[in-house]
Amino acid sequence: MSNVANNTSASDAMRRKTRRFMIAAFAVAALAFIVIAAGGINKNLVYYWTPTDLHANGDKAYGAAIRLGGMVAPGSIKNQRGVSGLEFDVKDATGVVHVKSNGVPPQMFRENIGVVVEGTMTRAGYFQCNRLMVSHNNQYRAPKAGHPMNKQELEKLMKSTEGLSDK
16 A cells, blocks of 8 residues: 555656646746747838828838838839939829839839838838839740740830830
């Protein structure tokens, strides 16, 4: 009987240790979650908005890290300060946002192309862009071997590079 009692008390002691370990592990996990949540994880989030969303959010847009998506408005591209200064408008169905960028635009950048710009809305009324990305389809069709380009294909290719300079 003494042997059975020792095994039972050892088993109970092991269960208590396991239970304490599980409670401590849960407490550490909960504490880590609270530290991450309170530590400003929100500062690292980047929201994707359209120009209409940006205008609708008003004061929430100022100073927030935002990805603004839309189309480059026709006639809105202005090069400033040589190659690396650029201003343009991004539009969607109902809204327009003026964007200023200090970076060099991607080679495919032009009017009427989809863009995503990362940055923040300023109180001066424009979107300060830190990163500019163009949207394009992922289809590539290689020309057939020995197939010369016809005039329409060549004009289409030339139009896709319109607005780019050799400077």
